[in-house]
Structure formats: structure tokens, C-alpha cells
Amino acid sequence: MWTDYLIWIFLIIGLIFNGLGTIGLLRFPDVYTRLHAATKATTFGSIFTSLAVVTYGFSQLYLTGNSANLTLSLHTIVAIAALILTNPVGAHAIARAAHRSGVMPEQAVVDKLAEVKK
Amino acid sequence: MIEVWFLAAFILIIWIILSTVRAVAGPTLPDRVVALDTINTLMVAIMIVLSVAYKQIIFVDVAIVYALLSFVATLYIAKYLEGGI
Numbered sequence: 001m002w003t004d005y006l007i008w009i010f011l012i013i014g015l016i017f018n019g020l021g022t023i024g025l026l027r028f029p030d031v032y033t034r035l036h037a038a039t040k041a042t043t044f045g046s047i048f049t050s051l052a053v054v055t056y057g058f059s060q061l062y063l064t065g066n067s068a069n070l071t072l073s074l075h076t077i078v079a080i081a082a083l084i085l086t087n088p089v090g091a092h093a094i095a096r097a098a099h100r101s102g103v104m105p106e107q108a109v110v111d112k113l114a115e116v117k118k
Numbered sequence: 119m120i121e122v123w124f125l126a127a128f129i130l131i132i133w134i135i136l137s138t139v140r141a142v143a144g145p146t147l148p149d150r151v152v153a154l155d156t157i158n159t160l161m162v163a164i165m166i167v168l169s170v171a172y173k174q175i176i177f178v179d180v181a182i183v184y185a186l187l188s189f190v191a192t193l194y195i196a197k198y199l200e201g202g203i
Contacts, residue, residue: 011122015129018160022133025140025156031148034140038156046163049126053166068175075178076166082182083162086189090155093192097199098148 003059010052017045030106031098039091043083050080123171130164151195158188 024037057073060066099113134157141153162181169177197203 008122011126014163015126018130018133018163021156022136022160025137025153031146031152034149035152038137038152042156042159046159049130049163050166052126053170056170072169072175072178075175075182079162079166079178079182079185082185083159086185087155087159090189090192090196093196094148094151094155094199097151097196098146100200101148103146103148 001059001063003055007052007055007059010048010055014045014048014050014052017041017048019045021045031103032095032105035091035095035098039087043087046083047080050076050083054080120171123167127164127167127171130160130167134160134164147199151192151199154195155188155192158184158192162188 018041021038021041024041025034028034028037053076054073057069057076061069061073104111137153137156137160141150141157144150144153162185165177165181165184169175169181
């Protein structure tokens with residue numbers, strides 16, 4: 001069925017973006033660039049691997065008529081909503097905490113947020 | 119079609135092991151927190167993929183609860199780094 005190709009495409013996009021996020025986490029020079037790579041790429045990739053599961057559930061529901069597949073798809077959509085809501089807020093909190101605890105970017109010479117800190 | 123999901127979970131486990139390198143070797147404390155956040159997100163993805171591989175829908179519910187609890191843990195560690203606790 002044609003949804004098999006869609007599942008393959010979603011899984012490959014998700015795995016590639018998760019890998020790019022991990023490589024960026026390993027290779028970038030300081031906290032802020034590592035946070036930039038890891039959070040955005042990993043959230044995007046996890047959304048796409050979960051979309052592959054949603055597509056699988058709906059296609060199996062259409063093929064077999066088993067209602068457990070509908071449960072799988074709807075619960076996975078709730079998990080995607082939890083990822084989208086929680087991941088950017090956590091990344092913002094980590095960046096704010098890193099700046100407040102005194103970690104500077106790799107080649108920074110001025111800190112224009114210094115007077116905001118206190 | 120089942121082997122595809124196990125293969126995807128295996129590749130995601132490889133990414134988790136690579137992230138663990140940064141969590142162990144990170145020079146500063148926020149580096150380790152970033153690596154921990156990445157590992158949490160990848161763990162949610164692995165649980166969702168394995169729920170199809172093992173045909174257990176309960177894994178997805180575990181993934182939802184894991185995502186919300188890891189969010190609370192990340193906020194708590196960030197609050198600690200700011201010096202609020």
C-alpha cells in the first residue's frame with residue numbers, strides 16, 4: 001500500500017534529523033550553539049518518527065478494521081502535543097540558567113545582557 | 119514491516135549513546151543538562167517506536183508521562199543553576 005512509502009519517508013527524515021542534532025551536540029563549541037542544535041533538530045526528528053507511527057496506525061485501521069490501531073494513533077498524537085509544548089520551554093529555561101550562572105559564548109567579548117541580570 | 123521499527127529503535131539507541139559522550143565529557147554543568155534533555159527527547163521517540171514493534175499500546179502512555187516528568191526535571195535543574203533553590 002502507498003502508506004508504506006510514507007512511513008519509510010517519515011522514519012528516514014526523523015532518524016536523519018535526530019542524528020544531525022546529536023552530531024551538533026558533539027561538535028559545536030559552546031553551550032548556546034549546542035542547545036540550538038540539540039533542541040530544534042531533535043524535536044523535529046522525534047515529531048517525524050512519531051508521525052510515522054500515526055500513519056502506521058491509521059493505515060492498519062483502514063486495512064484490518066481493528067480499533068486498537070485507532071487508540072495507538074490518537075495516543076501518539078497526544079505524545080506529539082506533549083513534545084511540542086514541553087521541549088521549547090525547557091530549552092529556554094536551560095539557556096536562561098546558563099547565562100545567569102555565568103557561562104559565556106566561546107568568542108564573546110561583551111555581555112550586553114549584564115545589566116539585565118540584576 | 120516489523121523489522122523496520124526495530125531497526126529505527128536501534129539507530130535511535132546509537133544516537134543516545136553518542137549523546138551520553140557529551141553528558142559525561144561536557145566541560146560545564148549546562149552542557150550536561152543539554153545532553154540530558156536530548157537523551158530524554160530521544161527516549162520518548164524510542165518508546166513510541168517500540169510500542170509498534172512489540173504491539174504494546176501502553177508504551178505510548180508511558181512515553182507521554184515520561185515526557186512531562188522529564189520536562190519538570192529539566193525546569194528544576196534550570197532553577198537550581200540560576201541559584202533559586
